Amino acid sequence: MSKIKDLSISIHFDFQETDAVQLEVDLCGEPVLFGLWKFSLQRRGKPLHAVDVWTETCVHYEKGCEYVELDLPLSDDYRLQRFVLLDNTDRLLILGDTLLWDGENIKRRLPERNDHLTYESALFYSPKLRPKTLTDSTEIFFQPNKSKSPPIFRVFPLALPEWKKTVKNGIVTGTLGIEHSALVLSQQSSGISMFAPLFFDFNVNRSGGQYTWRHLTVGENMKKVPDDQAVGYRVQIDKEQFLLYRSMTPIANRTVLGHNLIDDFCFARFFPETGVETLIVVNSE
Numbered sequence: 001m002s003k004i005k006d007l008s009i010s011i012h013f014d015f016q017e018t019d020a021v022q023l024e025v026d027l028c029g030e031p032v033l034f035g036l037w038k039f040s041l042q043r044r045g046k047p048l049h050a051v052d053v054w055t056e057t058c059v060h061y062e063k064g065c066e067y068v069e070l071d072l073p074l075s076d077d078y079r080l081q082r083f084v085l086l087d088n089t090d091r092l093l094i095l096g097d098t099l100l101w102d103g104e105n106i107k108r109r110l111p112e113r114n115d116h117l118t119y120e121s122a123l124f125y126s127p128k129l130r131p132k133t134l135t136d137s138t139e140i141f142f143q144p145n146k147s148k149s150p151p152i153f154r155v156f157p158l159a160l161p162e163w164k165k166t167v168k169n170g171i172v173t174g175t176l177g178i179e180h181s182a183l184v185l186s187q188q189s190s191g192i193s194m195f196a197p198l199f200f201d202f203n204v205n206r207s208g209g210q211y212t213w214r215h216l217t218v219g220e221n222m223k224k225v226p227d228d229q230a231v232g233y234r235v236q237i238d239k240e241q242f243l244l245y246r247s248m249t250p251i252a253n254r255t256v257l258g259h260n261l262i263d264d265f266c267f268a269r270f271f272p273e274t275g276v277e278t279l280i281v282v283n284s285e
Contacts, residue, residue, distance in 0.1 A: 009093065009202060011084055013037070015070055019050035021082065023123065025093065027152065027202060032142070033183070035124040037082075039097060041074065042118040048074045048099075057081070058282055064089040065267065065280040077102050085267060087279065090240065094267070096197035097121060100248055117189045119174075119196050122182040131178045137162055138176050139211075140183065150207040156199040157185055158213055158233040158244060171227045191228025193248035201237055209238025218245070219255045232256035234270060241270040251283070 014022040025033040041048040051073050058069035069083045079102045085094040099119060125131065125142065132141040132151070138160050141151040156162075157176040172194065174187035187196050199213070216232035218225040230247045234257065245256055245266040254261050258275060259268070265282040 015054035032126050033123050038122040040120045044116050048078055051075055062280040067280055091203040093200040099194045101192050117194050119187045122184045124182045153200055153202045156213055158197045158199050162213055193228045195231050195246045206238045211237045216256050220252055243268040243270045
């Protein structure tokens with residue numbers, strides 16, 4: 001059992017001796033997300049299944065952020081890394097899965113770069129909440145079920161385009177939707193690895209502000225890095241801007257938003273005038 005908590009948001013998840021993760025996210029003492037945090041994965045139409053149980057690989061606290069990471073070995077030399085990040089200062093929560101090919105560690109042949117990967121995750125939400133999907137954009141708002149009050153939180157699928165009619169950019173496509181009282185993220189990729197993050201904003205004071213997110217270009221040695229090797233996203237909510245970066249390869253020196261990185265994971269604030277202020281970095285090596 002692991003716990004993450006600030007003054008009004010607490011997260012509990014249990015993963016002992018099983019390939020399942022039980023998750024509960026409480027807001028001011030009331031559960032808003034709960035139950036089995038489900039996932040399904042396929043490679044070329046063949047299911048990838050767990051071959052062991054979850055292990056906790058990283059617990060890290062830095063600059064008001066709390067980060068926990070789990071690891072699950074899968075078939076076909078893959079593994080799934082699952083993380084929870086709570087930004088106590090900005091009242092943000094990021095939940096995500098990273099599908100990684102592990103064959104390099106055991107000297108297996110690299111999969112084809114046009115491998116077709118399919119991912120889906122599901123999180124149950126409270127029956128006291130009413131989700132609101134939008135016609136043109138992919139984010140989802142959650143409001144109290146019997147109230148006309150503003151949303152109490154919003155969720156952005158960062159690996160997907162903000163606009164549903166956006167021309168495909170990169171190797172990932174998918175949807176964020178509601179099915180059977182669950183928040184369901186579906187992603188498809190033509191690459192070797194895949195990053196699937198969900199970005200939650202729990203700050204009701206920003207609920208009326210504008211927001212947007214963009215898939216960024218990651219550079220290495222003056223060249224664009226493929227999306228199945230590293231990805232970066234910029235998120236703007238009202239006047240606040242944030243950077244999220246994830247590497248899916250061994251350590252490499254890369255640049256995103258003019259910020260130099262040699263890390264596996266980075267979450268930071270971004271200021272157009274002064275650049276990046278790192279909040280938390282994680283490096284497995």
